Amino acid sequence: MPNLPSDVQRSKTRRHFFQNCGVGVGKIALASLLSQQAFADASNPTAPKPTHFPAKAKRVIYLFMAGAPSQLELFDHKPKLTELEGKPIPPEVIKGQRYAFIQPDAAVLGPRFKFSKHGECGAEISDVLPHLSSIVDDIAFVRSVHTDLFNHSPAQLFVNTGSGIPGRPSMGSWLSYGIGSEANDLPSFVVLNSGGSLSGGAAMWSSGFLPGTHQGVPFRGQGDPILNVSNPKGFDTQAQRDSLDLIRKMNEQRLDVVGDPEIATRINAYEMAFRMQSRAPELMEFSQESQETLDLYGAKPGDGKAAFANNCLLARRMAERGVRFIQVYHSGWDHHSNVEGGVRQQAKLTDQAVAGLIHDLKRTGLLDDTLVVWGGEFGRTPMVEASVALGRTKGRDHHPQAYTMWFAGGGIRSGVSIGATDELGFNVVEHPVHVTDIQATILHCLGIDHRQLAFRFRGLNFRLTGVEEHHPVEELLA
Numbered sequence: 001m002p003n004l005p006s007d008v009q010r011s012k013t014r015r016h017f018f019q020n021c022g023v024g025v026g027k028i029a030l031a032s033l034l035s036q037q038a039f040a041d042a043s044n045p046t047a048p049k050p051t052h053f054p055a056k057a058k059r060v061i062y063l064f065m066a067g068a069p070s071q072l073e074l075f076d077h078k079p080k081l082t083e084l085e086g087k088p089i090p091p092e093v094i095k096g097q098r099y100a101f102i103q104p105d106a107a108v109l110g111p112r113f114k115f116s117k118h119g120e121c122g123a124e125i126s127d128v129l130p131h132l133s134s135i136v137d138d139i140a141f142v143r144s145v146h147t148d149l150f151n152h153s154p155a156q157l158f159v160n161t162g163s164g165i166p167g168r169p170s171m172g173s174w175l176s177y178g179i180g181s182e183a184n185d186l187p188s189f190v191v192l193n194s195g196g197s198l199s200g201g202a203a204m205w206s207s208g209f210l211p212g213t214h215q216g217v218p219f220r221g222q223g224d225p226i227l228n229v230s231n232p233k234g235f236d237t238q239a240q241r242d243s244l245d246l247i248r249k250m251n252e253q254r255l256d257v258v259g260d261p262e263i264a265t266r267i268n269a270y271e272m273a274f275r276m277q278s279r280a281p282e283l284m285e286f287s288q289e290s291q292e293t294l295d296l297y298g299a300k301p302g303d304g305k306a307a308f309a310n311n312c313l314l315a316r317r318m319a320e321r322g323v324r325f326i327q328v329y330h331s332g333w334d335h336h337s338n339v340e341g342g343v344r345q346q347a348k349l350t351d352q353a354v355a356g357l358i359h360d361l362k363r364t365g366l367l368d369d370t371l372v373v374w375g376g377e378f379g380r381t382p383m384v385e386a387s388v389a390l391g392r393t394k395g396r397d398h399h400p401q402a403y404t405m406w407f408a409g410g411g412i413r414s415g416v417s418i419g420a421t422d423e424l425g426f427n428v429v430e431h432p433v434h435v436t437d438i439q440a441t442i443l444h445c446l447g448i449d450h451r452q453l454a455f456r457f458r459g460l461n462f463r464l465t466g467v468e469e470h471h472p473v474e475e476l477l478a
Helices: 006-011 014-020 025-043 079-084 132-138 152-161 171-179 201-205 237-258 261-284 291-297 304-320 339-364 435-445
Strands: 059-065 115-118 123-126 139-146 189-194 325-330 370-375 379-387 392-399 403-409 416-418 428-430 455-457 460-462
Touching (some): 059 171, 059 339, 123 132, 139 428, 291 339, 304 339, 339 370
Antiparallel strands (some): 139 403
16 A cells, blocks of 8 residues: 555544445444354354244154054054964065065064054054053054165164265254254253164264254263263362363454354353253252152153153153253164064053153143154064074064154144055055155244255255155144
8 A cells, every 4th residue: 555645644534434445334333243143143053043934833852762663563453464464465565575684475464462442533552552542632643654764774864864874964953953942051952862772873863064063962861961061079160160261261362363153152062061060960850850740751760671751751851941852762662573572561661651741741731832753763564574593483574665653742733643554554555654744844843944944065955854845744733
């Protein structure tokens, strides 16, 4: 810039600069406000955000039954299977199909339990679910769900992330990213697990290419709810607060220099962790619950045998505290042998707690704006699985063509049954519902248009529901 005469320099006041710089005070002020807002958003990335349209539900409790429960023993009564038991399934039914462990011409296996109709809606379910039978008027069954994948790991990933390949954001992460959370001192997305390991692994609650703050946080059923949530011995709360204040000051100085929103996110993460140290243990403390409530779920704090029941009660407590997405996994439903004994055992572990959760949410008013989802990754075959080599008898193989899920709460019609399968329970014959339609429905209940919830990554706009045409299940919506 050329040197100006001293008298000209003196005449150039700050007012002249703002008038002639081509920007103006208003634009600078607006940019400053927008910058502050950007930093505010980055410092609290899970703050509540507006929805695309009014939401019926504020949160989700997803009861994922890993291993694929047999719909033929629980929800989809097929007397024809009893009539044909021991005979090969008709060739025209299984034409072109392949299975993980059985030959397509395997013999038919009839349902292992009796079915009865319940409630004013007359829903027919298995007698192995006596507690669920008491809430059928509060839930909606979809007996025509189908998926694209027939092995556990990719199928579980597909339900949770919209892809059978690891690396995509999970449903809870999408919700955290899209509409934030009402919980100030707990994560927006929490994961609970019982019953053993999960084929899909931690990729099912990963944030994928979304910012890491939206990843699911696994809580443990006993001890510290989160690993390392307690201070080391000899390091008290004041010492920790002093350390965090110093780290925050240094981070804020760096933020002023480079303006990187990730630094603001890091500051927020430290503060969230500090708040959780007091909040999380209180959350896990069931002494505030009445014995009546514990008995309703069958919950027994500290008892591993009641882990699923404890997790269901914990899910209600999280819902009360504003957690957006509560993923409750329960493994043990993979019954390639002795499907009768396996289903009976899992029903005993889960039936009372699931019904107790619905009863409890309803009596506290939380069911009005809490969406509860129950289901696995696929169904089970009408044909029997039996193998001397593998020591298997009277089991069922993987069946992606048809299975049942149910829903309750915010945004869902109650006491309805949607879809149907053929007389063998093999193929969907009425109102097919793809897994991705289920994902679109869940988002819709929370006020989200699944086509508009997207994130640009490597030059592409990614969505939970992919690029193919899928729709919320209108018949499910209240």
